[in-house]
Amino acid sequence: MTITEDGATETRPRRRNMRAPEREQAILDEAIRFFAEQGFAGQTRELAKRMGITHSAIYRHFPSKEALIERVYEHVYLSRWKSSWGPLIADRSRPLEQRLRQFYREYVEQVFDHDWVRIFVFSGLRSVDITSRYLDKVRGEVIEPACAALRAEFDLPDISEVPLCERETEMFWGLHGRVFYIAIRRYVYQAPAPRDLDEIISDAVRIFVIGAREVLPEIVRREG
Secondary structure: OOEOOOOOOOOOOOOHHHHHHHHHHHHHHHHHHHHHOOOOOOHHHHHHHHOOOOHHHEEEEEEEEHHHHHHHHHOOHHHHHHOOOHHHOOOOOOOHHHHHHHHHHHHHHOOOOHHHHHHHHHHHHHOOOOOHHHHHHHHHHHHHHHHHHHHHOOOOOOOOOOOOOHHHHHHHHHHHHHHHEEEEEEEEEOOOOOOHHHHHHHHHHHHHHHHHHHHHHHHHHOOO
């Protein structure tokens, strides 16, 4: 029972006792929101206060702040990565432009999320390795396979004959960054950004493929 400012009394509902897995998930869910708002400079003591639990209660489930951040990475990033994306990029039975449109439409559905984007940015600013690990995954499963697929699309030498060069991969990072920047505008800058992305993705991919058809043969010839 508590006394309000006007002298009245009120009874606060008792917090429901949670089983250990439920408590752990509740801490994780709140940590995701907390880090998305405060960044990784936010302290677990403040997280505990925000949840109305003791600081030690967090460490009964997560032995360190680093362990909690690792679970955030697994839950927010790895769980949203679709195992079908790699085979989609590699499927040369369909035109690459079509595959890229499908990939980026599915990708934005997974990553255009307030907490996902802000944690990603805060991670890069604080040198937490969430950003670098995730970008390594993008490079290995999307960027480099897409570069190889583009070579095949244009009947250019395979990467086993002429290895990928930085100019090639940077072309694809440019496409990837163009799509992701819409999320940055929306969730970091709080600036107007389009909501219906289907046609915007189609335009971005089409412009990329047209430009690559003009530039890529020259790049590969120079590398070869």
